Amino acid sequence: MRSAARVIYLDWNATTPPHPEVLAAMQAAAEVAWANPASVHGPGRRARAFIEQAREAVARLVGLDARDVTLTSGGTEANNLALSHAFGDEAAGSGAAGAPSAGSGAAGAPPWGRLQGALVVSRIEHPSVTRAAEGLARRGVEVAWVEPEPSGRVAPEALAAALDRAAAVAPVRLVSLQAVNHETGVIQPVAEAAAIAHARGARLHVDAVQAVGRLPPEAWAGADLVSVAAHKIRGPKGIGALAVRPGVRLRPVLLGGAQERGLRPGTQDPLAAAGFAAAARRALDAPARYAALAPLRDRLEAALIEAGRAAGAAPLPNGEGLRAPHITNLSWPGWRGDELCAALDLEGVAVSSGSACSAGTAEPSPVLTAMLGPERAASAVRFSIGEETTEADVVEAVRRVARVLARLRSLPAGS
Numbered sequence: 001m002r003s004a005a006r007v008i009y010l011d012w013n014a015t016t017p018p019h020p021e022v023l024a025a026m027q028a029a030a031e032v033a034w035a036n037p038a039s040v041h042g043p044g045r046r047a048r049a050f051i052e053q054a055r056e057a058v059a060r061l062v063g064l065d066a067r068d069v070t071l072t073s074g075g076t077e078a079n080n081l082a083l084s085h086a087f088g089d090e091a092a093g094s095g096a097a098g099a100p101s102a103g104s105g106a107a108g109a110p111p112w113g114r115l116q117g118a119l120v121v122s123r124i125e126h127p128s129v130t131r132a133a134e135g136l137a138r139r140g141v142e143v144a145w146v147e148p149e150p151s152g153r154v155a156p157e158a159l160a161a162a163l164d165r166a167a168a169v170a171p172v173r174l175v176s177l178q179a180v181n182h183e184t185g186v187i188q189p190v191a192e193a194a195a196i197a198h199a200r201g202a203r204l205h206v207d208a209v210q211a212v213g214r215l216p217p218e219a220w221a222g223a224d225l226v227s228v229a230a231h232k233i234r235g236p237k238g239i240g241a242l243a244v245r246p247g248v249r250l251r252p253v254l255l256g257g258a259q260e261r262g263l264r265p266g267t268q269d270p271l272a273a274a275g276f277a278a279a280a281r282r283a284l285d286a287p288a289r290y291a292a293l294a295p296l297r298d299r300l301e302a303a304l305i306e307a308g309r310a311a312g313a314a315p316l317p318n319g320e321g322l323r324a325p326h327i328t329n330l331s332w333p334g335w336r337g338d339e340l341c342a343a344l345d346l347e348g349v350a351v352s353s354g355s356a357c358s359a360g361t362a363e364p365s366p367v368l369t370a371m372l373g374p375e376r377a378a379s380a381v382r383f384s385i386g387e388e389t390t391e392a393d394v395v396e397a398v399r400r401v402a403r404v405l406a407r408l409r410s411l412p413a414g415s
């Protein structure tokens, strides 16, 4: 996508530009749905209709029931809600997790009780999963981490071994595996993971934030809980959802009012919901549009490798095997990913090193570090195209990359 300034936007994994239909739906909602959706009067009911439309559109998109969709502030909150649902508060008893534990009155005692059970989680999940898992571990949950293969795939055998390891310590309640990796685009073996988890009596949570609206529903087949974010499917930021199978009981992470059946207290946003509904409806047939992007991504990848070779060092692709059709992640030997991104930004090419959530930190990507080590991670740049990216964008982006490489190459070492 280009703006008037001819920026070539190749960072569709960080976020997507809102679709005109989404903006129109939000504009229309703004005029009639300003009331509080929880109010019982007419204006409140009008606002609530937009909330319910979003719930239904998301349910249709992920293939679950609207009654089992909880709207959240985005993918991060959906992931936190999913992980915490499986671990009850020991002291407070079942169903009361999140409430202060019965024994918390003692001076100096932590306000939240200890938790029981085990969680299996891959090392390459988004930080909203890995950090949530670390938080659960601090509260007593046994967390078994699964390392990826160098290809970027989490092997089902490694997942099964981690489950068995964790089960020796505590009953495994939940396995969390993303559908598509946010940095490499590698598609994870979700169906196999579901079979492995279910055979051992555990549930499977799938962070489908990078899969929904890009891949068909098989990408999260078998999941008991599915996380979605509107802004990755051309919807607005600040809204997402956790959809669950019937019978999965969630526990609120936030405490407050009765919105979202008490599972997500806080006044809901009808405008964001209107945009989410429009985006989710559009996303139903988006996988076909994305599949058609694969040849363009392949041409981009090949041309970038050629540009690197011409500048003295061919970049190395990160992520092998089955990949989402719109991402290429390359490590550039001799360069730093963040410096390349900054130089490309000056040339009007918007890409990222690591993911947007870790932008501004000097830390190399934990995903690529787990796959291939810190050096490979430090020199990585992710290019992600989208349904508006054209052949001309790709050709021009590669021309600018070549210019940046030539300029950086000509600088004296250490400058």
Ligand SMILES: Cc1ncc(COP(=O)(O)O)c(C=O)c1O
Binding pocket: 013, 014, 073, 074, 075, 076, 077, 079, 126, 128, 178, 180, 181, 182, 207, 209, 210, 229, 230, 231, 238, 240, 355, 356, 357
């Ligand atoms: C795989 C994955 N999960 C979760 C998230 C978090 O979603 P949000 O930005 O809506 O909080 C992202 C965002 O980049 C993501 O890529």
